[in-house]
Amino acid sequence: MPYEFKLTRRVEFAETDMAGIVHFANFFRMMEATEHAFFRSLGFTIHGHESGTTTGWPRVSATCDYRAPLKFEEEVEIHLLVAEVRSRSIRYQFIFRKADDGTEVARGQLAAVCATVDKITGKLAPVHIPEAVRAMITPAPRELLGTHAPARSPSSASASTPGA
Amino acid sequence: MPYEFKLTRRVEFAETDMAGIVHFANFFRMMEATEHAFFRSLGFTIHGHESGTTTGWPRVSATCDYRAPLKFEEEVEIHLLVAEVRSRSIRYQFIFRKADDGTEVARGQLAAVCATVDKITGKLAPVHIPEAVRAMITPAPRELLGTHAPARSPSSASASTPGA
Amino acid sequence: MPYEFKLTRRVEFAETDMAGIVHFANFFRMMEATEHAFFRSLGFTIHGHESGTTTGWPRVSATCDYRAPLKFEEEVEIHLLVAEVRSRSIRYQFIFRKADDGTEVARGQLAAVCATVDKITGKLAPVHIPEAVRAMITPAPRELLGTHAPARSPSSASASTPGA
Amino acid sequence: MPYEFKLTRRVEFAETDMAGIVHFANFFRMMEATEHAFFRSLGFTIHGHESGTTTGWPRVSATCDYRAPLKFEEEVEIHLLVAEVRSRSIRYQFIFRKADDGTEVARGQLAAVCATVDKITGKLAPVHIPEAVRAMITPAPRELLGTHAPARSPSSASASTPGA
Numbered sequence: 001m002p003y004e005f006k007l008t009r010r011v012e013f014a015e016t017d018m019a020g021i022v023h024f025a026n027f028f029r030m031m032e033a034t035e036h037a038f039f040r041s042l043g044f045t046i047h048g049h050e051s052g053t054t055t056g057w058p059r060v061s062a063t064c065d066y067r068a069p070l071k072f073e074e075e076v077e078i079h080l081l082v083a084e085v086r087s088r089s090i091r092y093q094f095i096f097r098k099a100d101d102g103t104e105v106a107r108g109q110l111a112a113v114c115a116t117v118d119k120i121t122g123k124l125a126p127v128h129i130p131e132a133v134r135a136m137i138t139p140a141p142r143e144l145l146g147t148h149a150p151a152r153s154p155s156s157a158s159a160s161t162p163g164a
Numbered sequence: 165m166p167y168e169f170k171l172t173r174r175v176e177f178a179e180t181d182m183a184g185i186v187h188f189a190n191f192f193r194m195m196e197a198t199e200h201a202f203f204r205s206l207g208f209t210i211h212g213h214e215s216g217t218t219t220g221w222p223r224v225s226a227t228c229d230y231r232a233p234l235k236f237e238e239e240v241e242i243h244l245l246v247a248e249v250r251s252r253s254i255r256y257q258f259i260f261r262k263a264d265d266g267t268e269v270a271r272g273q274l275a276a277v278c279a280t281v282d283k284i285t286g287k288l289a290p291v292h293i294p295e296a297v298r299a300m301i302t303p304a305p306r307e308l309l310g311t312h313a314p315a316r317s318p319s320s321a322s323a324s325t326p327g328a
Numbered sequence: 329m330p331y332e333f334k335l336t337r338r339v340e341f342a343e344t345d346m347a348g349i350v351h352f353a354n355f356f357r358m359m360e361a362t363e364h365a366f367f368r369s370l371g372f373t374i375h376g377h378e379s380g381t382t383t384g385w386p387r388v389s390a391t392c393d394y395r396a397p398l399k400f401e402e403e404v405e406i407h408l409l410v411a412e413v414r415s416r417s418i419r420y421q422f423i424f425r426k427a428d429d430g431t432e433v434a435r436g437q438l439a440a441v442c443a444t445v446d447k448i449t450g451k452l453a454p455v456h457i458p459e460a461v462r463a464m465i466t467p468a469p470r471e472l473l474g475t476h477a478p479a480r481s482p483s484s485a486s487a488s489t490p491g492a
Numbered sequence: 493m494p495y496e497f498k499l500t501r502r503v504e505f506a507e508t509d510m511a512g513i514v515h516f517a518n519f520f521r522m523m524e525a526t527e528h529a530f531f532r533s534l535g536f537t538i539h540g541h542e543s544g545t546t547t548g549w550p551r552v553s554a555t556c557d558y559r560a561p562l563k564f565e566e567e568v569e570i571h572l573l574v575a576e577v578r579s580r581s582i583r584y585q586f587i588f589r590k591a592d593d594g595t596e597v598a599r600g601q602l603a604a605v606c607a608t609v610d611k612i613t614g615k616l617a618p619v620h621i622p623e624a625v626r627a628m629i630t631p632a633p634r635e636l637l638g639t640h641a642p643a644r645s646p647s648s649a650s651a652s653t654p655g656a
Contacts, residue, residue, distance in 0.1 A: 178360060182564055353521050
């Protein structure tokens with residue numbers, strides 16, 4: 001069962017800032033793009049409509065540690081690893097490396113909860129991960145996951161997101 | 165000596181995503197905008213040029229925990245607290261609350277290192293925080309800071325950013 | 329009846345690019361922010377829900393001519409003028425000036441059509457502008473509107489970029 | 493000599509807004525990404541440093557006409573055509589089409605001037621297009637270029653938005 005995915009992107013001009021490097025907030029957009037490509041690779045979409053219900057994956061927490069700057073037109077490989085799968089949430093770990101020499105650029109985590117989204121009111125209600133999705137996603141072997149503690153695990157976050 | 169700052173913003177349309185709420189990566193842009201406004205309030209700029217040298221504050225780590233969705237045209241108050249001041253880095257804590265009813269929306273942290281920036285090569289070199297800045301910024305009293313552990317303190321990060 | 333509005337903003341770090349100036353696409357976000365603030369000033373919202381229907385203002389066209397770079401932390405005043413009001417669409421003209429010395433930075437236009445938005449399918453259907461809105465918005469006097477054609481051609485633009 | 497280029501992209505979540513479609517300002521980022529990929533395909537970079545001088549292509553004007561909404565995960569083909577080459581500037585035309593059925597989504601233009609960029613002061617100074625670049629880029633045949641005027645006025649746009 002799949003527990004990892006790699007996406008390679010080239011840095012775009014609009015992702016840089018006046019310091020001449022990729023703006024730090026854009027690493028979170030790159031994590032998300034990788035998560036979504038991972039879902040597509042399994043035949044799913046991260047934001048689906050079925051029988052009038054919209055299901056999405058709002059974030060519980062996001063974290064990134066920066067090791068080296070990333071510059072315009074550099075290619076970066078984003079390596080997603082599934083760190084934890086719970087009944088209503090998934091936690092991912094990401095490692096960013098320069099495609100040409102493998103330099104580690106950054107390392108991050110996302111924890112997302114499966115939820116129905118009311119597009120009019122913006123209300124989110126956590127739900128069980130669909131069986132079809134759960135059957136396809138599994139945590140990566142422990143030895144592949146980083147040894148540093150998670151910034152915030154969905155378990156501690158669950159206190160503020162009842163039922164997550 | 166100042167250890168906190170509050171910035172109030174109204175959510176813009178371009179900050180929302182198709183889930184009808186503020187995209188999670190934009191919380192990091194809001195943290196940064198608050199950090200920069202804090203610096204301006206002290207008479208400094210976060211990205212200055214002096215005698216041919218550009219000094220900036222590249223990020224060592226960034227983290228955010230999401231509690232409630234934030235929607236278009238809602239006003240949000242971002243409360244910055246200085247969590248730690250070291251010789252070459254500062255760590256901030258942020259709490260996002262809806263301006264109308266005080267609902268806590270999110271809570272985050274940024275750790276930034278003072279560095280010279282070579283705009284041609286993109287190279288960053290950590291330096292001591294200028295005395296004028298250090299003299300103005302102090303950590304908030306412990307009882308004001310959140311009790312949850314930092315996602316990643318600059319001390320652990322310093323291992324990967326030599327001299328930070 | 330109102331036909332103009334002014335919004336002042338300070339350039340944020342995340343709006344700049346590696347050329348050290350505001351990325352050109354962000355001028356369109358600033359135009360939109362001004363349009364929305366204009367609507368709020370009249371007691372309306374640009375993206376409303378009523379009796380299960382969502383009404384929005386999808387864009388028909390957008391254009392911007394750039395005269396001078398805009399930099400980090402500079403204050404810019406965005407001056408909106410209503411250029412044309414039709415049964416289902418409105419056209420706005422915008423002039424960007426530096427707040428400190430009045431230097432013209434850019435000049436743009438947006439044409440938007442009033443439409444119902446199906447948030448599930450993404451379908452847009454043009455509708456008549458609500459009477460309450462139409463009653464409040466009127467075109468600016470002709471002498472206030474720019475004399476240049478609705479959207480500058482690069483050939484006319486070359487006049488302001490000597491030698492281009 | 494090359495006068496066209498095609499780039500295919502998949503719409504990312506962070507490019508959408510609460511109307512459920514790609515935010516209109518992001519079409520300008522897509523035009524730019526295509527322009528830069530065109531340059532790379534010729535062996536150039538759009539933002540280069542040589543002997544201490546940074547050369548870039550600041551925009552003189554940008555325009556886009558929107559025909560149909562573009563949604564999350566849809567693939568869009570962006571077709572760049574060189575519309576005009578002058579001594580210090582280039583004008584491009586872009587057509588956006590859905591990759592699956594060829595539906596035209598939008599059509600735009602960018603005019604950019606070749607300039608040296610002072611990264612400290614943000615000053616831009618137009619210069620002649622380097623000979624190596626000029627030798628490689630040529631205007632597309634007239635019959636390939638859109639017959640509509642360089643930038644659509646909203647009045648002509650109304651033809652494609654029945655009843656606007």
